[in-house]
Amino acid sequence: MSSYYNPADLAKFPTMGEGAPELWEKFMSYYNAVFQEGALGAREKALIALAVAHALQCPYCIEAYTREALEKGSNEEQMTEAVHVAAAIRGGAALVHGVQMKNIAGRLGF
Amino acid sequence: MSLSLKAPQRPQSDSEKQLEFLRETPGVTPIVHKFMEAGLFPLRSNGISVMQVNMGKVCNLSCKHCHVEAGPERTESMSRKTVSSCLSVLAGTGIPTLDITGGAPELNPNLGWLIEEAVKLGRKVMVRTNLTVLELEEYAQLAELYARNKVEVVASLPYYLGKNTDRQRGDGVFEASIRVLRRMNELGYGREQSGLRINLVYNPGGAFLPPAQHSIETEFRREMTRRYGIVFNKLFTLTNVPIGRFLNFLMQSGNLEDYLVRLAGAFNPAAAELVMCRSQISVGWDGRLYDCDFNQALGLTCTPDVPGYIHNFDLTCLRNRPIMLDNHCYACTAGLGSSCGGAVLEVRCK
């Protein structure tokens, strides 16, 4: 069975540097800087990344940041709550756009 | 009371087979090449400051990550004669630290004697305990013996939540560990000024690497105090070594290749330079000498050029011996490194 998503492709991510090495370098140095300990700790950043990965529904990022969150010492309860935060924001964002729907329906109707 | 995982135990594994799996995993270069590139080959002992004594494979638990494959069904246990040889070597060589491990060392009837005699010799004594064994009636008094002799206790506690700990060590293990830790605190362990040190040991609950020691220590300290009112001195983080029962888990769960590639990818020459085998000698339950407890579990004895038993111990030969390395050593050299005293480096090298 073939699929657009293949777990082995995660390890091939660096091949994206082959066509445009300078852009890749710039991206990677930014990426690495983002995940350094800063005002937020590395564990908090991994949980945020995990939540964002779910909001984006990127299977590669979900795999990478599930492992990363565990390796930063998070437990499943904390990781599940992070996913709920993503779900709540996604759900809330859809719902709040309902106001647009109401506005437009109001404008179009009698 | 005996706490034991319900998961079926597999038969003891063939060490040579285990090493073959580690050597033949695709994408993993022999670790010796990495030591060569780092200018660290042959890796040699640089003196012996610790004698680690493994008192046997008998244990009241059967943890999923156990490299010793210890358990209640095992029978290997150090004899009084071999314990006596260890004491003679301590007396004769002046090796300053005795680090006692197992299995559950408490289940060896000679433990109290070994501790008291080593303390009389003025040695620093450490005992590695799974805590729960100190709840069993016959062994409960050993906690007081530890305190009387100022033994440094190194206690396994993979995580500060029951669910995670019990998944790895068996139902009820976490609560028993907490009860024993409370008792250790009552005896003075972990309290400022008591001189009684208790260090906890975290290890990952599966096929992933441990967090930075300082960050998980902060979290453990907060959660252990807040949830259970327990204090401790330090938290050590260990990397699970892909041998014994943990290797079996990796293979059965389809994680072996990923885990080894991850360990190998995280090889850190700075951690490699500080591996614990360089400063210790490890004595097996039958008196054989090894570079560390992991080599011991694999049956990899010290280089054949040195006398191989505690009864013919020769410090002059041993303190400069080459260390027997193989691919399981990736666990000691990944990231911040891992040793019996936890991570060997303070900050992750980028």
Ligand code: SF4
């Ligand atoms: S890890 Fe420790 S407590 Fe668990 S079975 Fe092995 S020796 Fe016993």
Ligand code: SF4
């Ligand atoms: S497993 Fe670790 S301590 Fe043992 S020989 Fe290898 S590097 Fe040294």
